[in-house]
Amino acid sequence: MQFDLSSLETATLVFIGTLVFGVILAAFVLAAGLVALVLLGAGKLSWTLVSTTLLALVHGINASWDKLVHRSSSADVAGEFQGQVSPSTGTYPRVILRDS
Template structure:
């Protein structure tokens, strides 16, 4: 049995066409929304990876600097420099400046 579309009324054809157009439009909006969510998620993931990497690098630099300063403050450098007479008077030893 063959379906004859010419037997349908104009109002029915308009209604079916409107439903088909609405379905196509809804599918397009849903696909665009899904793509937007995927792109937003990928952007957020990329931002979090970059931000956490930068924070880890800064934390590592701060930690290494703190260890270096702590190690430098515990080193005794008094044995490295022997007192020498000053060139002008010949009586005062050279002063080693250290931070406290």
């Protein structure tokens, strides 16, 4: 037995068409929402990785600098620095310029 669409009323065909169109629209909205969530998750993951890496890098630099400062402060300087003899520049002695 074959199904004949001509036996259905127009209102029934419009109702079935509306339901099919609604299912297609709902599927599109669900797919778009899923894609948006996936993109949002990927962006969040990449931002978390980048920020964690940068934060670890900054903490590593700070820890290294702290170790360097503590080591240099514990070093014993044998004596004062000796002044170096500088040759004159002709008739005028060499002048050390300071920040003004």
